[in-house]
Amino acid sequence: MGRVIVVGAGLVGALLSILLSKRGCEVEVFERLPDLRQSNVVNGRAINLTLCQRGYSALDCAGVGDIVRGLSVPVYGRMIHSVKGDLTFQPYGENREAIYSIMRNDLNRALLDYAELQCGVNFRFREKCLDVDLSGISVQMTNSGSGLTTQHTGDRVFGADGAHSVVRQHLQRASRFDYVQRYWEQGYKELSVPANAGHAWTEHRNALHLWPRRDYMLIGFPNLDGSFTCSLHLPYEGNSSFASITTSDALIDFFNGSFPDAVEAMPSLVEDFFSSQPSSMLTIKCSPWTHGNKLALVGDAVHSILPSYGQGANAGFEDCEVIYHCMEEYGDDWGRIFQEYESRRRPNTDAIADLCIEHFSELRDRVGDPKFILRKEIERKLTSACPELYQDLYYMITFTPIPYAEALRRNQAQTAIVDQILDNYNLSAHTTTVEGTNLIDKLIQERLAETRLSAKKLASTLSPLHH
Amino acid sequence: MGRVIVVGAGLVGALLSILLSKRGCEVEVFERLPDLRQSNVVNGRAINLTLCQRGYSALDCAGVGDIVRGLSVPVYGRMIHSVKGDLTFQPYGENREAIYSIMRNDLNRALLDYAELQCGVNFRFREKCLDVDLSGISVQMTNSGSGLTTQHTGDRVFGADGAHSVVRQHLQRASRFDYVQRYWEQGYKELSVPANAGHAWTEHRNALHLWPRRDYMLIGFPNLDGSFTCSLHLPYEGNSSFASITTSDALIDFFNGSFPDAVEAMPSLVEDFFSSQPSSMLTIKCSPWTHGNKLALVGDAVHSILPSYGQGANAGFEDCEVIYHCMEEYGDDWGRIFQEYESRRRPNTDAIADLCIEHFSELRDRVGDPKFILRKEIERKLTSACPELYQDLYYMITFTPIPYAEALRRNQAQTAIVDQILDNYNLSAHTTTVEGTNLIDKLIQERLAETRLSAKKLASTLSPLHH
Numbered sequence: 038m039g040r041v042i043v044v045g046a047g048l049v050g051a052l053l054s055i056l057l058s059k060r061g062c063e064v065e066v067f068e069r070l071p072d073l074r075q076s077n078v079v080n081g082r083a084i085n086l087t088l089c090q091r092g093y094s095a096l097d098c099a100g101v102g103d104i105v106r107g108l109s110v111p112v113y114g115r116m117i118h119s120v121k122g123d124l125t126f127q128p129y130g131e132n133r134e135a136i137y138s139i140m141r142n143d144l145n146r147a148l149l150d151y152a153e154l155q156c157g158v159n160f161r162f163r164e165k166c167l168d169v170d171l172s173g174i175s176v177q178m179t180n181s182g183s184g185l186t187t188q189h190t191g192d193r194v195f196g197a198d199g200a201h202s203v204v205r206q207h208l209q210r211a212s213r214f215d216y217v218q219r220y221w222e223q224g225y226k227e228l229s230v231p232a233n234a235g236h237a238w239t240e241h242r243n244a245l246h247l248w249p250r251r252d253y254m255l256i257g258f259p260n261l262d263g264s265f266t267c268s269l270h271l272p273y274e275g276n277s278s279f280a281s282i283t284t285s286d287a288l289i290d291f292f293n294g295s296f297p298d299a300v301e302a303m304p305s306l307v308e309d310f311f312s313s314q315p316s317s318m319l320t321i322k323c324s325p326w327t328h329g330n331k332l333a334l335v336g337d338a339v340h341s342i343l344p345s346y347g348q349g350a351n352a353g354f355e356d357c358e359v360i361y362h363c364m365e366e367y368g369d370d371w372g373r374i375f376q377e378y379e380s381r382r383r384p385n386t387d388a389i390a391d392l393c394i395e396h397f398s399e400l401r402d403r404v405g406d407p408k409f410i411l412r413k414e415i416e417r418k419l420t421s422a423c424p425e426l427y428q429d430l431y432y433m434i435t436f437t438p439i440p441y442a443e444a445l446r447r448n449q450a451q452t453a454i455v456d457q458i459l460d461n462y463n464l465s466a467h468t469t470t471v472e473g474t475n476l477i478d479k480l481i482q483e484r485l486a487e488t489r490l491s492a493k494k495l496a497s498t499l500s501p502l503h504h
Numbered sequence: 505m506g507r508v509i510v511v512g513a514g515l516v517g518a519l520l521s522i523l524l525s526k527r528g529c530e531v532e533v534f535e536r537l538p539d540l541r542q543s544n545v546v547n548g549r550a551i552n553l554t555l556c557q558r559g560y561s562a563l564d565c566a567g568v569g570d571i572v573r574g575l576s577v578p579v580y581g582r583m584i585h586s587v588k589g590d591l592t593f594q595p596y597g598e599n600r601e602a603i604y605s606i607m608r609n610d611l612n613r614a615l616l617d618y619a620e621l622q623c624g625v626n627f628r629f630r631e632k633c634l635d636v637d638l639s640g641i642s643v644q645m646t647n648s649g650s651g652l653t654t655q656h657t658g659d660r661v662f663g664a665d666g667a668h669s670v671v672r673q674h675l676q677r678a679s680r681f682d683y684v685q686r687y688w689e690q691g692y693k694e695l696s697v698p699a700n701a702g703h704a705w706t707e708h709r710n711a712l713h714l715w716p717r718r719d720y721m722l723i724g725f726p727n728l729d730g731s732f733t734c735s736l737h738l739p740y741e742g743n744s745s746f747a748s749i750t751t752s753d754a755l756i757d758f759f760n761g762s763f764p765d766a767v768e769a770m771p772s773l774v775e776d777f778f779s780s781q782p783s784s785m786l787t788i789k790c791s792p793w794t795h796g797n798k799l800a801l802v803g804d805a806v807h808s809i810l811p812s813y814g815q816g817a818n819a820g821f822e823d824c825e826v827i828y829h830c831m832e833e834y835g836d837d838w839g840r841i842f843q844e845y846e847s848r849r850r851p852n853t854d855a856i857a858d859l860c861i862e863h864f865s866e867l868r869d870r871v872g873d874p875k876f877i878l879r880k881e882i883e884r885k886l887t888s889a890c891p892e893l894y895q896d897l898y899y900m901i902t903f904t905p906i907p908y909a910e911a912l913r914r915n916q917a918q919t920a921i922v923d924q925i926l927d928n929y930n931l932s933a934h935t936t937t938v939e940g941t942n943l944i945d946k947l948i949q950e951r952l953a954e955t956r957l958s959a960k961k962l963a964s965t966l967s968p969l970h971h
Contacts, residue, residue, distance in 0.1 A: 213687035213740075213784050220680035273680075317680050 038062040038369055039192030042176055044166050044204050045069075047082075048141070049336030049353035050197030051148035055099045056361040057195075058156035065189070066152075067164040067178055069198070074146050083316070084227050085258035085266045086144075087112065087245075087347040088137045089435045095354035098361060101151050105144060109137035110259045116244035118255075122298040124238060134436045136347065138245070138258045140266075144350075169194060169207040174331045193371060194332045197353075200321055202338035208328055216323040221343055221397060223253070224279060224315030225268045232263030234302035239265065248296050252401070253277060255296050267299065271315070279315045318343050320390050326379045330371035333378060335360070340386035345396035346434050348389055352441075356382055388442040392430070408459070415455050418481050427451055505529040505836055506659030509643055511633050511671050512536075514549075515608070516803030516820035517664030518615035522566040523828040524662075525623035532656070533619075534631040534645055536665070541613050550783070551694050552725040552733045553611070554579065554712075554814040555604045556902045562821035565828060568618050572611060576604035577726045583711035585722075589765040591705060601903045603814065605712070605725045607733075611817075636661060636674040641798045660838060661799045664820075667788055669805035675795055683790040688810055688864060690720070691746060691782030692735045699730030701769035706732065715763050719868070720744060722763050734766065738782070746782045785810050787857050793846045797838035800845060802827070807853035812863035813901050815856055819908075823849055855909040859897070875926070882922050885948050894918055 038061040043050050046068035054064045088096075088109060096102040113135050114128035129135070152158040161178075167186065168177040175190040196204025208214060230239060238246065246257030246265065252272065257265045272278040277295075282288050285307045292300035300306060321341035327333045336353030359381050363374040399409075419427040428437075428451075433444040458481060505528040510517050513535035521531045555563075555576060563569040580602050581595035596602070619625040628645075634653065635644040642657040663671025675681060697706060705713065713724030713732065719739065724732045739745040744762075749755050752774045759767035767773060788808035794800045803820030826848050830841040866876075886894040895904075895918075900911040925948060 213786075214685070215687055216683070216685045218681070218683045220682055319680075 038364070040065070041193055041195065042067065042174075042189060042191040043195045043197055044169075044176065045196065045198035045202075045336075045338070046145075046149065046160055046162070047197065047199060047336075048145055048148065048350050049357060050195075051145060051152055052095065052099055052101075052354055053195060053197055053335060053357045053360070054152045054158040055101065055148065055156050056095075056357050057364075058152070058158055059099065060361065060364045064152075064156075065159045065161065065191070067166065067176070067189075068160065068162045069165045069181075070162065072149075072160070072162040073142055074149060082141060083225075083268065083344070084141060085138060085260070085268075086141055086350050087258070088139060088144075089347070089351055090438060091348075092351035092354045093137075094438065095358035095361075098358050099151075100155075101148065104147050104151065105139070106137070108143045108147060108261060109139040110261055111135040111243055112138050112245050112259065113243050114245070116238070116241050116246045118238065118246060118248045118296070118298060120250075120295065120297070122238075124241070126241075126244060130432065130436060134432075135243075136245075136435060138260070140260060143261070166198065166203045169196075169204055169332070171207065171211050171328055171332060193330065196332070196334040196338050197336050198338055200319060200337045200341040202334065204332070205323070205334055205338050208325075208332065208334065209323075212325065212328065214323065214325070217321065219320045219394075221318040221320070221394075223270050223272050223397075224317050225270045226279070226310055226313060226315050228267045228269055228303055228306055228309045230257065230265035230267060230299075230302045231304065234265075234304075236298060236302040238298055239263075239302055248299060249400070250295055253295070254400070255299055257299070265302075267303070269310075273315065282310075285311075320394060322387055322390050324379075324383060326383060327375035330375060333360070333375050339383075340390060342386070342390045343393040343397050345393040345400075346389070346431065348393070348434065352386055352389055356386075385441040388440075388445040389434070392434070392441070392445055392448075412455055412459065415458055415481065416451075418478070419451075419454070422481060427454070505831070507532070508660055508662065509534065509656060509658040510662045510664055511636075511643065512663065512665035512669075512803075512805075513612075513616065513627055513629070514664065514666060514803075515612055515615065515817050516824060517662075518612060518619055519562065519566055519568075519821055520662060520664055520802060520824045520827070521619045521625040522568065522615065522623050523562075523824050524831075525619065525625050526566065527828065527831045531619075531623075532626045532628065532658070534633065534643070534656075535627065535629045536632045536648075537629065539616075539627070539629045540609055541616060549608060550692075550735065550811070551608060552605060552727070552735075553608055553817050554725070555606060555611075556814070556818055557905060558815075559818035559821045560604075561905065562825035562828075565825050566618075567622075568615065571614050571618065572606070573604070575610045575614060575728060576606040577728055578602040578710055579605050579712050579726065580710050581712070583705070583708050583713045585705065585713060585715045585763070585765060587717075587762065587764070589705075591708070593708075593711060597899065597903060601899075602710075603712075603902060605727070607727060608817075610728070633665065633670045636663075636671055636799070638674065638678050638795055638799060660797065663799070663801040663805050664803050665805055667786060667804045667808040669801065671799070672790070672801055672805050675792075675799065675801065676790075679792065679795065681790065681792070684788065685808075686787045686861075688785040688787070688861075690737050690739050690864075691784050692737045693746075693777055693780060693782050695734045695736055695770055695773055695776045697724065697732035697734060697766075697769045698771065701732075701771075703765060703769040705765055706730075706769055715766060716867070717762055720762070721867070722766055724766070732769075734770070736777075740782065749777075752778075787861060789854055789857050791846075791850060793850060794842035797842060800827070800842050806850075807857060809853070809857045810860040810864050812860040812867075813856070813898065815860070815901065819853055819856055823853075852908040855912040856901070859901070859908070859912055859915075879922055879926065882925055882948065883918075885945070886918075886921070889948060894921070 041057050041062045041064050043054050043064060043066040046066045050066055054066050058064050093102050096105050113133055114126055117125045117127065149160065153160060163181045164178040165181060166176055167179050173190055174194055175188055176194060177186060177188050179186045194204065196202050198204055209216060242259045242263065248255035254270045255267055257267045259265055274280045277291060282291055288307060288310055289300065292306065319341055320343060323339055326339045335356045337349070340352060342349055342352065360378050363377045367373045367377065416429070420429055430444060430448045433439050433447065434441065508524050508529045508531050510521050510531060510533040513533045517533055521533050525531050560569050563572050580600055581593055584592045584594060616627065620627060630648045631645040632648060633643055634646050640657055641661055642655055643661060644653060644655050646653045661671065663669050665671055676683060709726045709730065715722035721737045722734055724734045726732055741747045744758060749758055755774060755777055756767065759773065786808055787810060790806055793806050802823045804816065807819060809816055809819065827841070827845050830844045834840045834844065883896070887896055897911060897915045900906050900914065901908065
């Protein structure tokens with residue numbers, strides 16, 4: 038299957054190298070940063086992430102699923118913290134559905150070890166990509182230790198070098214390249230809660246802890262050692278923003294007012310907060326992803342998404358699995374493999390990118406809006422009354438292998454049902470009355486009856502699960 | 505007003521240098537290409553362009569309007585060429601409204617001469633920008649002749665270096681930069697019609713010649729010397745595309761079938777067509793445009809648009825005029841000048857970018873669609889019945905100083921009126937009958953009566969002309 042150069046030894050580059058090697062490729066991986074197994078590299082990416090079924094499907098395909106399971110903490114639902122410190126647990130599903138919290142570097146380390154020791158992948162660190170020759174195909178690298186510049190040729194190149202991909206920049210110059218990059222208006226900083234912090238909430242280790250406030254939010258991810266990593270999401274500017282909190286006193290006041298039970302478990306809050314700039318979050322969509330049978334981009338390099346649904350790593354891992362299956366199907370016809378890879382993946386990653394923006398916008402704009410709350414209530418009742426017709430978007434994304442674009446289409450059809458119910462209902466008059474509740478129930482039953490009758494028609498508008 | 509570095513000596517960079525110099529700045533301009541006054545530089549941009557009132561307003565502000573008028577050919581309307589060679593003239597307006605066709609290099613030369621000789625602007629050619637230091641503020645240049653790399657400092661930097669702006673790339677890395685780049689699905693090649701080509705249609709010099717065909721199009725711009733420059737717009741791939749026309753015979757067959765009267769006036773058609781790759785057209789939108797009081801981007805560097813409305817140069821010139829007026833208003837408060845410049849211009853250039861894509865898409869998708877033809881007919885009747893309530897979008901863009909975003913808003917309000925008329929009309933039943941025509945007239949009269957009654961209400965939804 039030839040000699041393959043992978044640029045980037047992050048999560049996606051490392052997993053891809055394993056899968057390529059399993060299909061018979063000779064793989065060499067170049068990484069700009071030092072080997073994170075020898076130094077604790079800070080690369081500006083989030084410390085924690087969550088894996089769901091999509092990610093594990095690709096990890097299992099590579100044979101590393103069980104190794105990774107051993108490094109992760111299962112999370113069965115959200116633990117909502119009120120300002121008063123009340124805790125409410127919301128399970129993800131009725132069958133102990135779980136996502137898995139893991140530290141990025143633990144996962145990356147496991148993938149690098151497996152690729153190097155079990156698959157014979159050759160990793161070269163501190164090698165910064167300077168140039169990509171798309172005709173050759175070759176890459177030019179410079180070593181940040183020795184300063185030496187070297188040229189490397191292969192049969193093809195994969196760019197797995199993240200949102201600021203150098204490989205993408207070269208593809209961008211060579212072809213008519215459509216590209217969208219949009220930053221989210223909020224940033225985040227990571228704050229640590231040590232193991233044995235002593236506060237009662239830290240005993241709930243198998244939950245994602247959420248402190249949702251109107252214009253900002255704190256999220257706590259459990260780690261294997263009993264500690265938590267919290268992400269504080271705040272606007273860059275304005276009241277209660279990274280720009281407005283400039284002193285320790287202001288920070289402590291802000292936390293005491295908004296997250297009183299969190300601050301008690303954060304002995305290094307002031308140091309954590311002031312020792313770094315806020316991290317930004319951005320959406321990237323682009324096309325084409327590939328160049329003939331020579332070059333393909335994977336992961337964040339072609340579809341950076343907001344962390345709204347915890348899908349970043351999962352989406353990148355799905356790319357790798359699709360490439361693996363295309364290699365099974367099309368042998369060494371790399372033109373075809375790359376074409377199929379892009380046509381199977383791009384509609385789906387475009388969809389999840391849009392869904393993530395929508396979800397963050399919704400959190401910001403609509404929570405607290407009575408119409409939005411009513412909508413959520415109707416959705417909850419519909420799911421519970423008729424799960425086969427109405428499946429929650431978060432559930433489809435997180436606990437099923439339904440392609441993202443399909444989940445988006447289904448959700449649009451479902452939203453139309455809720456719209457019809459809302460249209461028949463004089464919101465302002467009845468919202469919180471018994472009469473109102475009964476009316477909603479009646480409308481849902483009517484709507485479901487209609488929907489069941491026309492279920493065939495609905496089904497015909499939805500494409501099959503996999504394609 | 506300090507020392508200003510302008511990167512790029514194209515149309516916008518040259519005009520900006522004049523206006524900055526008129527406001528008391530010491531201006532130095534660096535240009536990657538050789539001086540086009542000494543060599544006929546081919547830079548991949550279109551040979552011809554059209555100027556309208558917007559462009560001339562800025563040129564007059566700089567004192568070069570009359571010089572430029574002398575280099576341009578007034579064009580009073582469109583001359584439509586049918587496949588059979590029939591000619592139909594469509595005037596732009598009823599008062600000899602004109603746009604002005606000019607060769608890009610003639611215009612650029614005039615601006616360079618005026619800036620250098622009348623304003624003392626210092627131009628340095630063959631200087632490629634390597635780096636921009638946003639704190640300093642300084643730029644690093646390398647000379648393509650001598651190979652020497654030099655560093656230059658100023659009080660501020662303007663990036664007028666076009667769609668592939670190097671200055672923008674540096675701003676993009678330094679801040680949370682939102683960016684969209686989208687290529688149009690068709691490209692173009694330029695073909696010449698020499699002076700005295702001898703064909704009857706070439707006598708019609710004060711018209712833009714159009715050969716609209718369903719999936720492609722030829723446009724002829726008159727030049728001062730009696731020649732024409734024609735742009736052939738074709739898809740890149742598929743039937744009748746740049747990829748499918750690979751031999752002289754295929755080219756001649758294609759032209760004989762689609763543009764028989766054009767081919768007769770094009771003695772160098774085969775050479776013109778096969779001597780170059782098709783040029784691409786792209787849309788760029790981004791933000792922010794400025795960095796503190798140190799750096800601003802202008803022209804195509806921040807708003808590359810499709811040529812659908814002939815607005816590219818006009819929009820860039822409007823940028824320069826707005827900067828000039830902001831300097832008049834805010835003295836040497838450059839932070840304020842840059843802030844005002846971006847907030848006045850960006851909504852408008854975003855609007856014209858969208859309008860241009862819409863217009864090209866419309867040309868491609870809707871011409872020939874009976875509903876679209878009916879819509880255009882209703883629009884024509886509305887304009888003629890009530891010009892004060894209904895003004896054609898092309899007219900607003902080309903012959904008025906109405907800001908682009910305002911033109912977009914007005915057009916949306918107008919479109920809603922046409923939608924209402926169409927909704928009341930059973931299209932399939934009556935389109936071409938007398939009954940149908942009468943019904944349309946009746947609906948228009950009704951709608952206009954209603955609209956006149958509620959004209960006050962309509963007016964209150966439109967913001968004032970200038971703001």
